[in-house]
Amino acid sequence: MHSHLLRRSALPVLRRTVVPSRAYTTSRPTATATTTTTSPCILCSHQLQPSTTTTTSSSVLPRTRLPQRRTNTAWAATLNKASELVAEAAPSFTLNPAAIVATEMKMLTKNIQDLLSSGHPSLDKVAKYYIRSEGKHLRPLVVLLMARATYNCPKAEEAERRRDSISATINVPITSPNILQDHNPSYPDVDGSVRPIVDSQALASDVATQISPSQKRLAEITEMIHAASLLHDDVIDNAEARRGSPSGNLAFGNKMAILAGDFLLGRASVALARLRDAEVVELLATVIANLVEGEFMQLHNGTETISEKYSPAAFEYYIQKTYLKTASLISKSCRAAALLGGSTKEVADAAYLYGKNLGLSFQLVDDLLDYTITSGELGKPAQADLKLGLATAPVLFAWEQYEELGPMINRKFSEEGDVEKAWAMVQSSNGLERTRELAESFSRKAIEAISIFPDSEAREGLEQIARKGLTRKK
Template sequence: MQTHILRRSTLPVLRSTVAANRAYTTAQSTGPCVLCSHNLRSVPRTSSSGLRISTRPTPRRHTASWSATLTKASELVAEAAPSFTLNPATIVASEMKMLTKNIQDLLSSGHPSLDKVAKYYVRSEGKHLRPLVVLLMARATYNCPKIEQDGTKRDSISASINIPISSPTILQDFNPTYQGTEPTSMRAAVDPQTTPSDITTQISPSQKRLAEITEMIHAASLLHDDVIDNAEARRGNPSGNLAFGNKMAILAGDFLLGRASVALARLRDAEVVELLATVIANLVEGEFMQLHNGAGETISEKYSPSAFDYYIQKTYLKSASLISKSCRAAAILGGSTKEIADAAYLYGKNLGLSFQLVDDLLDYTITSQDLGKPAQADLKLGLATAPVLFAWEQYEELGPLIVRKFSEPGDVEKALALVQRSNGLERTRELAASFSAKAIEAISIFPDSEAREGLEQIARKGLTRKK
């Protein structure tokens, strides 16, 4: 009862915080952003006392303004975030405990080197945020309205998630974990994972497999991204490309996507296959948008609201598509109605955007040691993320630097100084908070449950994380 009261009492605080702080303004009027539903128009900012605050470029200030900016951002989060009384991971602890082993079983290869590289990013050291959200969504939608259908259909689907659709002799996909002395179909028939969902877990085997597939796709994207970015560290360890070389990292990422696709097909649900297959295409499209941004093809040296539209679209494709469509797929596999599936999607979309905005912020506010990877990496890679784009509105001299991707000597240092002097970090934090609030609002139609509260807390805690 106390946690229920806590949840309801803190929602107005978060909403009022977002309402009192404009997410962002722009220099000229345009239509609303399709993805984030924010109107991109110039509006005077007001303080809590109602006084108008100028949006014109602020004069240069000494380095104390940097501390003031960070303090303001911290105060915003402290006001928005309640005292947490529940660890979301404990709600699905048994499923999360088996997650890494199950993924490693799916990725087993007869080639020792491939086996090692493919499993490199699915070790237990990761946050595993995406499968955690998928499992919580499965439980949160368990008591939601269901579509009318044969109740045994989904149990039969869950009972076949390890059974090949084509003949194993045709597939020629050797997995030592699943291909022992007994035929694959016999092993699947007695696999304890293939029992229908019960009243205790409220999560079906097909939904558990979906969580594993989601993490496999994410791990594959990390292997590929680190090659593109010439990364040196990931989660405090050498990156995959540094540990095994670019060729092995790329091939291992492809292998993960292949095995994830096979597991996805065996869920035997056409809409779920469509959703997750589209995610893979979205990841590539988002990466292309990121590679071309700033090359003079999409933006000019003069600030335009379209630059932020482009950034939000790219962020959705690269960071929010996977979690949003996985959340929708979890609801579909549970037999939920369209309204519930739509709400699950909106939660995932807004959560993904919020998390990426916080990632952009951490690149400027956290040290490399705490972050587990080099800080200020985005600027060094030539990426203009939210803090830079917000700062660009105040300091037009950022335009040429963004267009040339901070490639000339001193560009990175100059851009960093301008971001620190601007209100870009504060506005990035505010925008992340607004997306977090939208994620929470999206699942307000779900029945009260620990799983729903866990999803809400993930959205809130994401604003205060340090890595």
């Protein structure tokens, strides 16, 4: 039993309510029924061993006497049990997706730092803080792989000429630098009146890697927008750690972190405009708006329109919030990568669907990790979501079984003992299992979306990212 459970005297009897299946339901409780089922493994065609489950219409949490103090053994046992839900046996992966675009990924951090250079030393340091840190760099990796995966897909008319034209001017201002007044020490010789000479050797290299300079720049822009959102989110959440290091707000203060995030968005917007593609600009500009709207949805948790009694509307609200905060950037960047490569609308649509479903799956796994991984492994405090008042997928699924969660969700787990009680209900419900199943469903949809692409290492890399995401630990 998890050490955060309250002592028996502090934990009320919980009524477990069976509800009919609803939208996003992955398993259905039934009143006093025993079933034996077999289901295929998400990563292969083998059938899993039959499992027998018994569900009753009314039950209570185990009334086990708990020790006064947490013991390492009890803590480890609880985490081990919970981790089984996200550590299903998976096949060994022989292809490393990052190796396919290793050259581009190697230059990613330096290129972004060049784009963020400022004549003000303090701003320069804060703006590059999260860029320098070791991160997953998932978003630029996906963009680069998408660029390669769509290289041999059908092209729109005049696609090649448009692609070369954009790639030759990604560092050239559209407006006179005297008007822009945006000096970047890393690009001291950029002059809006002079077009740079196209390096034929560099273009030959781009053809060999099947990734154009504009697509590489898109990958950098995507990571800049993501880093800006992290700086802002950590201020909102009063975060103390990020990627195993002090968060930006803790290291530099809230004001500096906010201003640095704004600076990242500004420089990302400049780089985006110089891609000279109206649809791509529109896509990435709306991502920034989506991030803000999603954050507002998360702050309110849907409590303005959702009652304390469970409703499918609660999960619909959560999915929309998750798309805006997480999946929007990945999905629209994937579509932009296809468009910059000159792909047809059908190919661009498929790229978008891959990114959308990957983003949703990614966030659902994130929700799981908050309940199954230690703070040391995750790089942030345990129970962080509940302590922030967030009702994520495991809580919403548990709410279908434990109606007592409704009032806690509405008050954002703000009363004493709410976090511990909610944690106990999630652990004793099928919320973690159903969250994992939903993540698997979105992962499958992501892989299906790009099945129209020609076979290639890049496409296989994208498929593996969707699969590996289900078993990641951070």
